[in-house]
Amino acid sequence: MAKYVDVYIIPIAEENVAGYKKLATQASRVFMKHGALSYCEYVGSDLSSEHGTIDFPKLTKAKPGETVIYSAVEFKSEAHRNKVMKAVINDPELAAMSPDKPPFDYKRMAYGGFKLLVEGK
Numbered sequence: 001m002a003k004y005v006d007v008y009i010i011p012i013a014e015e016n017v018a019g020y021k022k023l024a025t026q027a028s029r030v031f032m033k034h035g036a037l038s039y040c041e042y043v044g045s046d047l048s049s050e051h052g053t054i055d056f057p058k059l060t061k062a063k064p065g066e067t068v069i070y071s072a073v074e075f076k077s078e079a080h081r082n083k084v085m086k087a088v089i090n091d092p093e094l095a096a097m098s099p100d101k102p103p104f105d106y107k108r109m110a111y112g113g114f115k116l117l118v119e120g121k
Contacts, residue, residue: 003075003076003077003115003116004074004075004076004077004078004080004081004113004114004115004116005072005073005074005075005113005114005116006071006072006073006075006081006111006112006113006114007070007071007072007111007112007113007114008069008070008071008072008109008110008111009056009059009060009068009069009070009071009109009110009111010060010068010069010071010104010108010109010110011057011060011061011062011063011066011067011068011069011104011105011108012066012067012068012069012103012104013065013066013103013104014065014066014067015065016103016104017043017067017069017103019099019103020041020069020103020104021041023097023099023103024041024071026093026097027039027094027097028041029093030088030091030093030094031073031084031088033091034084034087034088034091035075035080035083035084035087036073036074036075036084037074037075037076038072038073038074039071039072039073039074040071040072040073041069041070041071042069042070042071042072043067043068043069044056044057044067044068044069044070047067047068056068056070060108060110061108069104078113078115081113
């Protein structure tokens with residue numbers, strides 16, 4: 001059972017989703033190689049909501065022609081995450097896959113680490 005997850009929310013131009021998928025697939029191999037329990041990337045398909053006050057496009061300030069990527073990487077604990085992230089950041093494979101022009105604006109990415117509260121099975 002995962003006890004900790006890093007979550008990333010990224011607005012991205014719809015035309016860049018395929019390129020992002022390629023990078024995310026490579027990144028997933030690096031994370032898993034260094035001990036992440038799971039690595040998932042999701043692309044928005046139904047982002048308008050009748051519930052709540054803010055939907056994902058508004059939350060991320062997505063522009064026309066953009067969608068939202070939700071990413072989640074699971075770890076055993078926050079300490080395990082810290083150990084895995086140190087190895088991931090120092091992995092030459094990760095550095096080698098950095099494109100000249102990233103498929104999204106890193107300044108518009110939201111990130112946070114979360115401890116498990118409830119898990120239904």
